[in-house]
Amino acid sequence: MTHILDLFKPMIPNLLANLHKGQAGRVAVLGGSKEYTGAPYFAGISSLRIGGDICHIxxxxxxxxxxxxxxxxxxxxVHPIEKSDPSDIIPWxxxxxxxxxxxxxxxxxxxxxCASEVIKAARNINLPMVLDGDALRLVCDNLDIIKGYDKVILTPNFGEYKSLSDSVKKMIGDESNSLLKPEQIALELGNITIVQKGKEDIITDGQQVLSVDEEGMPRRCGGQGDILAGAIGTMYAWSNLYYKYNFSEDAKECQYPIAMLSSYAxxxxxxxxxxxxxxxxxxxxITHDVINHLSQSFEQLFPEDVSK
Structure with missing residues (x-):
């Protein structure tokens, strides 16, 4: 695991006195409903606790x-959206x-x-995305919305993964009763990145596979997936910014795509x-206990002084 984390460490933004607000990541979350208010909050506050500068919801x-x-x-x-109008979101x-x-x-x-229109608009401007929760159910109904877009990361749990597998099997005419492997799903969808959450987290773009078996906890409180979505989004923002401003010959030779490295970290x-x-x-x-340990965990996994 250390080797993979070492590959990601250069992408963590240095905390310099001359940075402007937003240069360490501007992330947004589209979500929330009458039943689920906590989920977008958990994703957003986790992004900030990890070190993202700005989070819109x-x-x-x-x-x-x-x-x-x-x-x-x-x-x-927080941006209140009237009548699920995507035109209130797309300009941002x-x-x-x-x-x-x-x-x-x-x-x-x-x-x-609304989510479908926003995803299409984001894809049109090559904006990196993380799709989690009910957005994955939406994708299962319309695979074309993300097919071929290699800047998207899907984060299915067991149930969502089964639905995704079933949808891809229908697309390719597979009538078997078995689940597709995550690398096959990623490949069939055009080398998107999949993070299959489970006892081990499996990360793949259809070409390469990484697994994360770091010990977690047996307690299954709600909200852990939302924390992960916020973490992946923030680290994906960092890696994209790193390559935008520090691109070099060394970057071309990176062993894994940045979507996979960000997801792994x-x-x-x-x-x-x-x-x-x-x-x-x-x-x-509970979920807040996990969020409260993000800082300590970050220092343990990335112990170098990133403030220099």
């Missing part, structure tokens, strides 16, 4: 979702480094319609945070 006004999110943290920039995309779609999105037709970080939280609070561990 686009959430619906219906049922007071956006208002509730505004009360959870003044650090998050050019100012972002990564868009996370799905935490708490829900399955209403209006939410899915994020999986290791969240697993370490979960482990540390569980050692302290055991059976009572």
């Amino acid at each position: 686009f959430a619906p006004t219906e049922y007071g979702t956006a208002t509730a999110l505004k009360t959870l943290s003044p650090e998050l920039i 995309l050019l100012s972002l480094h990564v868009l996370i779609v799905g935490p708490g999105l829900g399955r209403s037709s209006s939410a899915w319609g 994020a999986c290791a970080l969240v697993r370490r945070s979960s482990y540390l939280a569980y050692q302290k609070t055991k059976r009572s561990t």
Whole structure:
């Protein structure tokens, strides 16, 4: 694991006195619904706790979702979206480094319609994306929305992965009863990146495969996937910024694509945070306990002084 993390370490932005707000990552989360207010909050606050500079959350006004999110943290920039109107979101995309779609999105037709239009717009400007939660269900209904777009990362849990496998099997005419391997799904969808969450996290772009078996915790509190989405989004923003401003011949020779490296680093970080939280609070561990250990975990995994 150390070797892979060493490949990612140069992409962590140095904390310099002459940096401007936003240069260490501008991330946005599209999600939230009447049932799920915590999910976009967990993703967004995790992004900030890891070291992202700015996090926007686009959430619906219906049922007071956006208002509730505004009360959870003044650090998050919450945009109330009227009637799931994508035109309230799309103009912001050019100012972002990564868009996370799905935490708490829900399955209403209006939410899915809005998310679909935003994903298409983000793809049109080559904006890196992380799709999680209900955005994965949306993708299973319309694989073309992400097929061939190698700047997207999908983060399915077991149930979402089965649905994704079934959709891809239907697309290729596979009538077997077995699940497709993640590398086959990634390949069939045009070398997108898949993070298959489970006992081990499997990360693949269809060409290469990485696994993260860092010990986590046995407690299955809700929200861990949202933390991971925020972590992957932030680290993916960093890696894209690194290559934008520090591209060199060495960068061309990197062993793994930056989407895979970012996902690997994020999986290791969240697993370490979960482990540390569980050692302290055991059976009572909740999502905030994991978030509160992100800083300690980051220092353990990336011990160099990045402030120099």
